[in-house]
Amino acid sequence: MSNFHELIKKRRSIRKFTEEPISPEDVESILKAALMSPSSKSTNPWQFVLVEDKEILEKLSYCKKSSSKLIAGCALAVVVLADPLSSDVWIEDSSIASIMMQLQAEDLGLGSCWVQVRERYTAEDTPSEEYVRLLLDIPLQLQVLSVIAFGHKAQERSPFDEEKLQWEKIHIGKFNINQLTD
Numbered sequence: 001m002s003n004f005h006e007l008i009k010k011r012r013s014i015r016k017f018t019e020e021p022i023s024p025e026d027v028e029s030i031l032k033a034a035l036m037s038p039s040s041k042s043t044n045p046w047q048f049v050l051v052e053d054k055e056i057l058e059k060l061s062y063c064k065k066s067s068s069k070l071i072a073g074c075a076l077a078v079v080v081l082a083d084p085l086s087s088d089v090w091i092e093d094s095s096i097a098s099i100m101m102q103l104q105a106e107d108l109g110l111g112s113c114w115v116q117v118r119e120r121y122t123a124e125d126t127p128s129e130e131y132v133r134l135l136l137d138i139p140l141q142l143q144v145l146s147v148i149a150f151g152h153k154a155q156e157r158s159p160f161d162e163e164k165l166q167w168e169k170i171h172i173g174k175f176n177i178n179q180l181t182d
């Protein structure tokens with residue numbers, strides 16, 4: 001990828017992946033991006049569980065009542081966890097680590113999609129977090145933020161159209177109530 005602007009313009013959520021595995025070098029780059037992400041007071045409250053086993057990916061894909069099936073077809077899922085007792089801003093820290101991995105994946109030409117786990121429920125109304133905790137032996141002191149699914153892209157997505165950016169969300173100097181839309 002030539003420059004950062006092109007990278008963020010091109011990055012879109014990818015929910016269909018080929019069968020091709022991700023090379024160990026690319027997996028390492030994705031993990032380095034997580035481990036180099038900034039965190040408040042450098043607490044690094046996160047932990048990451050890598051899942052490549054197809055059977056576990058299939059089970060993980062049932063972690064929510066909807067919008068998680070794509071996990072079954074990915075080559076790698078990184079489950080993002082954090083210890084809320086080690087940081088009061090663990091959600092922010094873990095979210096940053098998640099998007100850093102996604103941007104690194106895009107830079108490698110790989111697709112990715114964030115699957116929200118925190119505050120979500122399975123089809124049986126079990127908290128998604130509890131479902132993932134049981135499946136992956138996650139200790140009680142850690143909370144589950146998300147599952148980031150990665151793989152080689154099996155779908156084309158259009159890049160962002162810069163003509164359609166929501167400039168009304170930008171307020172110059174002070175908040176302009178007239179810019180609020182319904």
Ligand SMILES: Cc1cc2nc3c(=O)[nH]c(=O)nc-3n(C[C@H](O)[C@H](O)[C@H](O)COP(=O)(O)O)c2cc1C
Binds near residue numbers: 014067068070115117
């Ligand atoms: C916090 C967060 C939670 C998300 N949860 C899901 C999810 O559970 N399942 C899913 O398919 N996509 C999920 N996404 C992806 C969004 O749907 C996607 O980023 C959004 O529609 C914008 O599309 P784009 O990523 O292609 O630009 C999530 C994204 C974020 C940032």
